[in-house]
Amino acid sequence: MxxxxxxxxxxxxxxxxxxxxxxxxxxxxxxxxxxxxxxxxxxxxxxxxxxxxxxxxxxxxxxxxxxxxxxxxxxxxxxxxxxVQLAAAVEANPLEVGDPARFLVLFLDGPLDAADLAALAELAGTGTAARASEAMAPGEREVYLSLPDGLRDARLPGLVERALRGRTATGRNWRTVLRLLEAVRAGEAE
CATH class of the missing domain: 3.30.70.1280 (SP0830-like domains)
Structure with missing residues (x-):
């Protein structure tokens, strides 16, 4: 099961x-x-x-x-x-996680396609209104966001969601992602 x-x-x-x-x-x-x-x-x-x-x-x-x-x-x-998919998303993270509360994973409703990747590449290449300290990396079905100045005032998550119009995306900080993986593996959570 x-x-x-x-x-x-x-x-x-x-x-x-x-x-x-x-x-x-x-x-x-x-x-x-x-x-x-x-x-x-x-x-x-x-x-x-x-x-x-x-x-x-x-x-x-x-x-x-x-x-x-x-x-x-x-x-x-x-x-x-x-x-398996959740563990793969954790393993595939290409960015360094500093403060896990300031590192966000946007989980998407399906794999990133060529149009999604092009939109993200354009976003990364246009000198967006994101803060200079913010970083982004696409995964297979996730987008990883390093937000060292905090999530509250971060600009990149909203920009990414707009770039991926029509896609369902929901974000979780790295600490929550790891705890959720533990819960799935253990069959329990709090």
Missing amino acids: TRYAALLRGVNVGGRRRVPMADLRQVLAGLGHTGAATLLQSGNAAFTARPGSGGDPGALKAELEEALRERFGFAVEAVLRDE
């Missing part, structure tokens, strides 16, 4: 689009998934896909998004990674 990480986009930010983590665990259990556990309050969950689900991440994503919409009354976009 496959363990997954579910990363919900834009929930529990500034008191809007509230998705209590206990309710998220209930939604996952209601879909027949086991070992559902959450990490922090920002829409991170680890779970084991129910037997017979076929391990189709696209189908699991659509099913989860529909169940969340029904439960909470608003659309919630999710990005899923299985244990």
